[in-house]
Amino acid sequence: MAGTLVVGAGPTGLVLALQLARYGVPVRLIDAAYTPTVESRAAVLHRRRLQLFERMEIGEAVLELGWPCRRVVAYSDRKPVVSEDADLLTLPQNELESALGERLRALDVKVERGVRLVHLEQDAAKVRVYLRGPDGETSAEYSYVAGCDGAESTVRHILDIPFAGPQHAASFAMADVAVDVDLPRDGIALFLAPGNVAAMLPLRGDLWRIILERASGFDAMPSLDDFRSALYLGGVQARGYGEPRWLANYRTTRRRVAAMAKGRVFLAGDAAHVHSPLGALGMNVGIADAENLAWKLALTYRHGASETLLGSYRTEREAVAMRLSRLTGSFAAAGANRKLRERLREAFVGPQIGYARSAAVSPGRTPPPQPGTRAPDGVLIRAGGGAETSIFALASSLRHLLLIFTYRRDQFVHELLVALGRLGEIVETCVVARDAAIGGAHLLDPTGAVFRTYGAEGEPQYVLIRPDTFVAARGALRDYRQLLAYLRELYENAEAPAAASRTP
Numbered sequence: 001m002a003g004t005l006v007v008g009a010g011p012t013g014l015v016l017a018l019q020l021a022r023y024g025v026p027v028r029l030i031d032a033a034y035t036p037t038v039e040s041r042a043a044v045l046h047r048r049r050l051q052l053f054e055r056m057e058i059g060e061a062v063l064e065l066g067w068p069c070r071r072v073v074a075y076s077d078r079k080p081v082v083s084e085d086a087d088l089l090t091l092p093q094n095e096l097e098s099a100l101g102e103r104l105r106a107l108d109v110k111v112e113r114g115v116r117l118v119h120l121e122q123d124a125a126k127v128r129v130y131l132r133g134p135d136g137e138t139s140a141e142y143s144y145v146a147g148c149d150g151a152e153s154t155v156r157h158i159l160d161i162p163f164a165g166p167q168h169a170a171s172f173a174m175a176d177v178a179v180d181v182d183l184p185r186d187g188i189a190l191f192l193a194p195g196n197v198a199a200m201l202p203l204r205g206d207l208w209r210i211i212l213e214r215a216s217g218f219d220a221m222p223s224l225d226d227f228r229s230a231l232y233l234g235g236v237q238a239r240g241y242g243e244p245r246w247l248a249n250y251r252t253t254r255r256r257v258a259a260m261a262k263g264r265v266f267l268a269g270d271a272a273h274v275h276s277p278l279g280a281l282g283m284n285v286g287i288a289d290a291e292n293l294a295w296k297l298a299l300t301y302r303h304g305a306s307e308t309l310l311g312s313y314r315t316e317r318e319a320v321a322m323r324l325s326r327l328t329g330s331f332a333a334a335g336a337n338r339k340l341r342e343r344l345r346e347a348f349v350g351p352q353i354g355y356a357r358s359a360a361v362s363p364g365r366t367p368p369p370q371p372g373t374r375a376p377d378g379v380l381i382r383a384g385g386g387a388e389t390s391i392f393a394l395a396s397s398l399r400h401l402l403l404i405f406t407y408r409r410d411q412f413v414h415e416l417l418v419a420l421g422r423l424g425e426i427v428e429t430c431v432v433a434r435d436a437a438i439g440g441a442h443l444l445d446p447t448g449a450v451f452r453t454y455g456a457e458g459e460p461q462y463v464l465i466r467p468d469t470f471v472a473a474r475g476a477l478r479d480y481r482q483l484l485a486y487l488r489e490l491y492e493n494a495e496a497p498a499a500a501s502r503t504p
């Protein structure tokens, strides 16, 4: 039986398909549209997405397309009222999509265009889908289906999952246009006025993305004059404007689904939640959904992981969607209120996400980084060869990364490696020492920086990092049986890998 059908080749579906292909899961990607979008649409990528793209080996390509922004400043009455450090890249969504599509092609996965999913039905073992495309009506079976088919999701409609939110729709107008203006090009500027917000985001070249949010809405497609006068009212003294490269208006309500999965069918991205474009979250959250789902599907498909693992996609990402929907209301409605700083941070730095309560995380009160939080990166040296590597580079495959921080040759290391047995297919174990003289060390941390970051300066510790670089478990090495119990619970039925087309 084929692996996974991904429905929709927007940023969410492209990342999901790419990750599945990297992880060796057969994947088919369809899109109802005959051509890729040429619209600029979402324009902000948080630093964390870049870390994912580096693991996907398109980090450099994305960096070349983007423009770095280091701060976001909000102005009210022409005075700066909030200034926050940021770490993000602006780039038009269609350019990101073409970089993702190119990488997919290199992995022998093509986007099948003009193919629309019209119906699906599922039982405990498979999903049957009904498609309409250039070959007429066809039908096929998959182990799993992912609905990444956008805000009007057909998959969501078929599953009959409610998609609720406040009735009030926010209205936006957007333009990508060259502006001759004395605004620093290393940051984002927001101009707040009662009922109106204008934002200027620098794009590569001499372009700016201008976003207007107007509580009263836009009757028609905005003209350049609308942008010019909104910015003028906000205090922007521009000397001139070029011909807009892209103009759009966009009306959206904040909504999210009651459930992000039903049986073997999953929802991700705009199909599961929509946010304000000014919140800079739509594309970022969809990509994060895809990242979360991909490794869980792959470990289930290839290694027969327990249902708890795949079930945790729902619990982890539904909690995120709920939290974000509370935080990402309209800036125009909120104005310069006291929550503005927090809102700006969530939008432009990236929300602080954690999965401490997830069933796919081993609970524990430990020094930071605690289970369920993001693992910090760090530079390490390979023992023997002396080559430099990093924790994120080591964590870029489907296997969990088990770091064992130790100051000595430890009997528990040997015991743990023996006890891992076949779980070694799921876990890559690396012994990290400060000193090359420690026998059995795979990685060295001569300066002790990684030991410090990981709070591992006392007794030997283990830290298990998931393929999405969240900490799955950690503890004192002498308590390694807790780690084994956690791994066995999730992967005890581990079978020989299903036929894999690629080895990550």
Ligand SMILES: Cc1cc2nc3c(=O)[nH]c(=O)nc-3n(C[C@H](O)[C@H](O)[C@H](O)COP(=O)(O)OP(=O)(O)OC[C@H]3O[C@@H](n4cnc5c(N)ncnc54)[C@H](O)[C@@H]3O)c2cc1C
Residues within 6 Å of the ligand: 007, 008, 009, 010, 011, 012, 013, 030, 031, 032, 033, 039, 041, 042, 043, 044, 093, 115, 116, 117, 118, 148, 149, 150, 151, 153, 154, 155, 174, 211, 248, 249, 250, 268, 269, 270, 271, 276, 277, 278, 279, 280, 281, 282, 283, 286
């Ligand atoms: C005009 C506009 C401006 C926007 N501006 C911003 C912005 O400034 N900032 C921001 O953060 N966000 C913005 N957004 C939202 C942002 O584009 C989305 O959050 C993002 O595209 C979501 O990605 P996705 O992959 O989940 O869904 P989408 O990008 O919507 O992709 C869904 C894909 O599924 C396909 N599809 C749909 N139904 C089927 C089917 N039955 N069978 C097969 N394929 C199907 C569609 O053709 C589409 O390609 C904007 C959106 C629009 C439309």
